[in-house]
Amino acid sequence: MEAIITQLQTLALTDALPFLLKAMGALVLWFIGRAVITGFRRVLNLGLQKRQFDSTLIRYVESLFSGSLTILLLLGILGMMGFETTSFAALLAAAGIAIGTAWSGLLSNFAAGVFLLVLRPFRVGDEINAAGVSGIVQEIGLFATTIDTGDNLRISVGNNRLFSDNITNFSHHPHRKVVVKLPLIHGQDVHGLMEALKARVAEVPGVLAKPAPGIEVVEFTALGPVLAIGAYVVPTQAGPVTGAIALATEETLIASGYMVAPPSLKDSLAKAG
Template identity: 60%
Template sequence: MDEVIVQLKALALTEALPLLLKVIGALFLWFIGRTIIAGFRKVLDLGLQRRQLDPTLIRYVGSLFTGTLTLMLIVGILGLMGVETTSFAALIAAAGIAIGAAWSGLLANFAAGVFLLVLRPFRVGEEIEAGGVVGIVQEIGLFVTTLDTSDNVRIAVGNNQMFSDNIINYSHHPHRKMTVKVPLMYGVDVRVLQQALLERLPAVKGVQSTPEPQVEIAEFTVQGPILAVCIFCKPTEFNDTQANVGDAIAEVLLAVGYTVPMPALLAAPPPPLAKAG
């Protein structure tokens, strides 16, 4: 029994104790390394913020920087513990190839996200239409772009789908044009109605004075002419201004004693003529 205890003590001194010391050293290096990486991350974020870069780009670069240094720290700790890092690196490379083949779509989204951040076709907070979705950009992530629609629904669209589609940026310019068509019937004094609309539109909330509102005849139909009411407003106030313009047009039409013709009445056949005698 004494010999067994002596052997166990010898084994502990020769094998267990060095292993324990390596584990303690690895944990110490891990916490020290993570602290240093966090410090570098703060310095990097401050440097990018001083350059007034987009917050999304700052988070993107910071995450990539932290992930790369963390992976290097893990490889270094494994090397200090006696693990063969060359085989570990080969394993990572083989796993990367396998994952790349299986997740080709994710890699395409990742590459598209990089191009979106570099080319900057839109920014966070702007209203866009891309990938079949219309909404305000909330975040440009590594793989998806998050948008909030007008009905308060959050949608995540793959970066590759957005980058491969037409991107319509409604918020790029300081003002946006709105066109509202008003159908009329023949016999209406179009000039009087145009003048009444031009006098009313500048007072509508959200309508910009420059460029000035315009009221033109867009086309002629069988029932009568169609007016095109064109105004300019801020992109962020488009929906509210559209509602205000519609109310103003209805007020002007009622003021001049005109109501918009109903399609059912226009399509109804004329009454039959009474026969004489």
């Protein structure tokens, strides 16, 4: 019995005690490492918020930062405990390559989403046209952007397709120009009609006084000149104000006694031209 007790004491001193000391050291290292990671994460969050980065991007960067440092911390703890970490690191690298190859399309959308959040070609609430979709941006996700169209349809567009296409942002500037074209026939008082239209369009609700509305001849056809009635509006009111300008144009034409050429005359003039 004494020999067994002696062997157990020797085993405890040679194996168990060093293992317990390593385990206690690993536990202390874990708590210290997590505290340091949490502190760095808070500093990173404050720095990104100070630079006014998007909240979605801030959460992503925080998670990526915390996850990467936690993996490094675990590898350090395993190495301190005596485990071989080289094969484990190689396994992680191989898994990363396999996942990247399998999810190449998803990762391209992810990368494009990060660029959209950093470069900010548009924001939530902006009206844009990109990737064949026009509407109001509702959400900029890491993989897809959600857009509500004018006919109340919700469309999710992959960020890679969105980022690789031309993006037209209708809401970027404080005002937007809308244009209504008016074809005329020969024989009309063009200058008088232009002055009347300019005065009438300036009275349309939603038309900005500065920059002032403008009317010019943009084309000259066989039937007659074509006027372009341009006015500046708030971007969100572009559709309604365009309709109001068209209605005001019709009222002005009726009040001035403007006559529309008969279809037969139009056809003959068009053929002659």
